[in-house]
Amino acid sequence: MSAELRDAEPRPVWWDGVETGPQTDRLAGKTRADLVIVGAGYTGLWAAIEALTEDPGCSVVIMEQGWVGSAASGRNGGFVSESLTHGIAHGEAMWSSELDELQRLGRENVSQIVEFVDRHRIEADLRMVGKTALARTPHQVEALRSAVEVYARHGEKVEFLDREAIRADVDSPCFLAGLRSYSGGLVNPMALVQGLRRVAEELGARIFERTPATDITRTGGGLTVRSTHGEVETSRILLASNAYPPLLRRLKAWMLPVYDYVLATAPLTAEQLASIGWSQNQGLSDVGNQFHYFRRTPDNRILWGGYDAIYHFGNRISPELEQRDETHLLLARHFRETFPQLADVPFTHRWGGVIDTTSRFTPIFGTAYDGRLAYAVGFTGLGVASTRFGAQVALDLLAGRETERTRLKAITGTAVPFPPEPFRWPAVELTRAALAREDETGRRGLLLRTFDRFGVGFNS
Numbered sequence: 001m002s003a004e005l006r007d008a009e010p011r012p013v014w015w016d017g018v019e020t021g022p023q024t025d026r027l028a029g030k031t032r033a034d035l036v037i038v039g040a041g042y043t044g045l046w047a048a049i050e051a052l053t054e055d056p057g058c059s060v061v062i063m064e065q066g067w068v069g070s071a072a073s074g075r076n077g078g079f080v081s082e083s084l085t086h087g088i089a090h091g092e093a094m095w096s097s098e099l100d101e102l103q104r105l106g107r108e109n110v111s112q113i114v115e116f117v118d119r120h121r122i123e124a125d126l127r128m129v130g131k132t133a134l135a136r137t138p139h140q141v142e143a144l145r146s147a148v149e150v151y152a153r154h155g156e157k158v159e160f161l162d163r164e165a166i167r168a169d170v171d172s173p174c175f176l177a178g179l180r181s182y183s184g185g186l187v188n189p190m191a192l193v194q195g196l197r198r199v200a201e202e203l204g205a206r207i208f209e210r211t212p213a214t215d216i217t218r219t220g221g222g223l224t225v226r227s228t229h230g231e232v233e234t235s236r237i238l239l240a241s242n243a244y245p246p247l248l249r250r251l252k253a254w255m256l257p258v259y260d261y262v263l264a265t266a267p268l269t270a271e272q273l274a275s276i277g278w279s280q281n282q283g284l285s286d287v288g289n290q291f292h293y294f295r296r297t298p299d300n301r302i303l304w305g306g307y308d309a310i311y312h313f314g315n316r317i318s319p320e321l322e323q324r325d326e327t328h329l330l331l332a333r334h335f336r337e338t339f340p341q342l343a344d345v346p347f348t349h350r351w352g353g354v355i356d357t358t359s360r361f362t363p364i365f366g367t368a369y370d371g372r373l374a375y376a377v378g379f380t381g382l383g384v385a386s387t388r389f390g391a392q393v394a395l396d397l398l399a400g401r402e403t404e405r406t407r408l409k410a411i412t413g414t415a416v417p418f419p420p421e422p423f424r425w426p427a428v429e430l431t432r433a434a435l436a437r438e439d440e441t442g443r444r445g446l447l448l449r450t451f452d453r454f455g456v457g458f459n460s
């Protein structure tokens with residue numbers, strides 16, 4: 001391994017000082033529950049909390065194949081976004097007539113999360129500091145300038161920062177402009193999972209870790225979910241299994257597991273911090289198709305992730321894919337170029353995680369087994385906040401009720417399916433190359449323009 005990453009521990013910085021690994025027994029023997037949730041990330045935990053808040057008498061079992069927080073929810077960047085549409089520009093392109101309603105629901109979702117975290121005293125360093133999007137090329141500067149009006153049209157005030165203004169805020173020779181938004185914020189993602197777990201258990205949810213749900217069968221009037229050492233009889237199932245091989249075959253066509261990679265530095269000294277400014281301590285990201293996202297941790301490390309989004313042939317997901325020298329070194333090089341004044345700051349952590357990408361960049365919801373199973377999967381790299389909304393949608397569907405959420409096409413419409421292998425991998429690679437070309441040239445090529453026409457894309 002190159003000297004650059006030699007001392008970087010192969011795990012998320014968020015796991016420092018945290019008890020990781022399973023804390024419960026695995027499910028053994030037979031049990032019964034009114035609701036079985038598959039997956040104990042944010043989606044599954046919010047679903048349990050919402051279901052038990054609505055009906056404290058109902059019994060809820062959560063089956064988790066690993067341990068709570070081991071997947072995306074415990075290892076992400078912690079950007080809390082109000083958007084339910086993978087950004088306002090994508091929302092306007094895809095669902096313009098519903099966008100104002102979606103924006104309102106997204107704002108309410110985040111303010112309810114803030115209120116919830118406060119009420120339950122979840123110590124997750126949740127800070128509503130907003131975010132600045134950064135341009136690195138002249139065409140990105142123009143894109144940011146014209147985005148101001150798009151935001152304004154949908155009631156969100158953002159501020160365009162020219163080169164001088166952005167460098168006065170965060171000093172890098174690479175930033176040519178910025179767009180400051182005051183919505184959303186940052187959170188410690190692992191602490192949020194732990195807080196949600198605590199509340200779910202206090203409300204009565206029974207969580208079984210190391211308990212993969214392996215299949216679903218109809219039994220009597222209900223359903224049975226099997227695992228390796230036990231099974232649960234139930235009347236309702238909620239699939240919150242993110243990018244992992246789904247228990248429902250149809251979901252395979254709609255989702256693509258994509259690896260996203262991250263580095264964290266050692267804590268910056270006061271002098272190093274002063275050399276970059278960043279006094280508002282907000283989230284930052286650049287705006288290419290291949291973008292970096294970066295933020296400070298409470299102890300003033302820089303978390304630096306994104307850019308590469310790697311799909312492995314055959315939808316492969318495996319712990320060994322969480323380390324990728326090529327991508328981690330590329331990220332390290334980009335970091336040094338972005339902040340030359342931090343040339344000596346070592347990287348202390350490196351990790352990766354899997355994202356469930358859909359071709360419309362937003363989750364898909366639906367039901368199976370005569371409405372007794374609902375799914376909420378495909379949050380495409382923007383699920384820290386929207387998973388709560390997604391859990392509510394899935395519960396609406398299970399209850400068979402029409403709500404302001406389920407009336408929206410953006411929510412319950414479906415995504416264009418990805419092709420199966422052996423075509424899937426080359427299709428993704430072709431698209432990645434086209435996206436990289438657009439980042440370089442500022443021109444959207446024929447392939448991407450064709451995808452736009454069908455509302456299809458590839459993102460992380």
Ligand SMILES: Cc1cc2nc3c(=O)[nH]c(=O)nc-3n(C[C@H](O)[C@H](O)[C@H](O)COP(=O)(O)OP(=O)(O)OC[C@H]3O[C@@H](n4cnc5c(N)ncnc54)[C@H](O)[C@@H]3O)c2cc1C
Pocket residue numbers: 038039040041042043044063064065066067068069070071072073074075076077078079080081211212213214240241242243244245247260261262305352353354355377379380381382383384385386387
């Ligand atoms: C590196 C990285 C950075 C990210 N950064 C951000 C960010 O800054 N902001 C943002 O909004 N989003 C971000 N995301 C995305 C965000 O983390 C996810 O959208 C969100 O965590 C999804 O939550 P989830 O509960 O649906 O999935 P997960 O957290 O993946 O949970 C799903 C759970 O289901 C379990 N499971 C799967 N199949 C089965 C089965 N058959 N039986 C039992 N259990 C099963 C898995 O083990 C897993 O624990 C990032 C993701 C990654 C990987």
